Amino acid sequence: MNNQQKMQEITLAGGCFWGVEAFFRRIAGVIEVTVGYANGKTQNPKYRDIAKTGHVEAVHIKYDSNVVTLQTLLAYLFKIIDPVSVNKQGNDVGTQYRTGIYYADVGQLVDIKQVVEKEQLSYKKQLAIEVLPLENYYLAEQYHQDYLGKNPNGYCHIDFSKLKDVIHEKSWDKPTQAEIKKKLTALQYKVTQQNATEPPFDNAYWDNHQKGIYVDIITGEPLFISSDKFESGCGWPSFTRPIVPDILQEKVDNTHGMMRTEVRSRIGDSHLGHIFQDAPIEKGGVRYCINSAALRFIPFEEMIAQGYGKYLSLCDRDK
Numbered sequence: 460m461n462n463q464q465k466m467q468e469i470t471l472a473g474g475c476f477w478g479v480e481a482f483f484r485r486i487a488g489v490i491e492v493t494v495g496y497a498n499g500k501t502q503n504p505k506y507r508d509i510a511k512t513g514h515v516e517a518v519h520i521k522y523d524s525n526v527v528t529l530q531t532l533l534a535y536l537f538k539i540i541d542p543v544s545v546n547k548q549g550n551d552v553g554t555q556y557r558t559g560i561y562y563a564d565v566g567q568l569v570d571i572k573q574v575v576e577k578e579q580l581s582y583k584k585q586l587a588i589e590v591l592p593l594e595n596y597y598l599a600e601q602y603h604q605d606y607l608g609k610n611p612n613g614y615c616h617i618d619f620s621k622l623k624d625v626i627h628e629k630s631w632d633k634p635t636q637a638e639i640k641k642k643l644t645a646l647q648y649k650v651t652q653q654n655a656t657e658p659p660f661d662n663a664y665w666d667n668h669q670k671g672i673y674v675d676i677i678t679g680e681p682l683f684i685s686s687d688k689f690e691s692g693c694g695w696p697s698f699t700r701p702i703v704p705d706i707l708q709e710k711v712d713n714t715h716g717m718m719r720t721e722v723r724s725r726i727g728d729s730h731l732g733h734i735f736q737d738a739p740i741e742k743g744g745v746r747y748c749i750n751s752a753a754l755r756f757i758p759f760e761e762m763i764a765q766g767y768g769k770y771l772s773l774c775d776r777d778k
Contacts, residue, residue: 466490467524469532469567470497470593472559473540474548476516478617481607482539483520484769488527491771493519494606495598497561503597509555515589516555519596529567533560533574539617543584549616559589561596605772611703631680631726639677647676650752651729654714654721659694662751667696670759670774672767673749678727679766682706682754683747684773691738691746696754698747699738702773709734722747729753 473479476494483492496504499514509516522532540548546557560571571590579586598604607613640648649655659665664673673683673696683698691697701707705725712721712733720734732749757765759774 465524466521467529467567468519468521468563469529470517470519470561470563470596471532471536472497472515472517472557472561472589473536474516474556474558475551475614475616476518476599476603477606477613478615479516479539480518480605481615481769482617482619482622483518483532483535484605484608484771486522486527486532486535487763487768488525489520489522489532489763489768491521493598494603495519495596496555497596498559498591498594502595506600506603510553514555514597515557515559516599517559517561517596529570530574533571536560537574537578538622540588542578542586542588543582545587551616557589558587559591561589561591561593563593565592608769608772631675631678633678633727643676644752647752650750651677651727651731654730656732657695657750657752662695664696664751664754664756665694666690667756669756672702672757672759672762672770672774673698673754674757674767675724675727675729676753676755677729678724679755680706680724680726681767681770682724682731683749684770685759686774689738689742691748693746693748695732696749696751697738698749699742699745701747702770707731722749724753 480492480494483489495517496509496514497517499512501512504512504514540558542558546554548556562568575590607615646657650657670685672681674681681702684702687698687700689697708723708725710721712719722731722734723729724731731753735746735748736744738744738746757767762768762771
């Protein structure tokens, strides 16, 4: 933990935990979010059991209270739930979809009660949200962790389009050509706009081993993650895969007397590099050979502040 951070924890339930997790991952100040089963009657429950065991689908949040307060997080929870609905959120029905705030530190109870009492003023019906000590919490199966990060088109009961005032996240708009030329160095412009190639072993990231994310130098669109970077010996940054399969454009490149596959960024249409089929088999066999000049690297510690919090868990995904 960074010495400047003041780590706190809270467990929240707001219906299907896929969407709740994805939402809180995007909040500035949130350090870690996991999904699991809380306050049930049995030990080590499985997803198929929780409708009968009394557990609730929940997210366990670690956050930096110097950046975001508990009261703010709880106010955000109320933005994504129907707090008077009993055992139902969105299309999901059952006791496992009830809403709740579960605290491990009794000192948090004052803040919790203040937020709940304030929210109650907006409703004639009694709020159905539980406020209870956290009795138990078991991690859900691995495929549930960061489910929407791994399955961007997966089911979600939360309408993220209505939460742009809350979510600390960037959009990836392409600047005008004049703006592009103004913001880039001569080399960056030649590489991204004129399909040039920078020198090997003499570029910013070929030997960068820091944990973090690589984004399009022009738009900021996320492209590659550090956990997929490997040392290929070619002198340019090499990756086994992009963040998600459709984030890149592939084009046939017949220049220089060779038949190659060029890769370009999806929104910025920047020339990035080429794909080669010469990576080790254990790494998937495919090498994305990318120019550093087409990328901007954001260290893991700065990803939330710069609007890339939803990608934090990918920095530790299996290579």
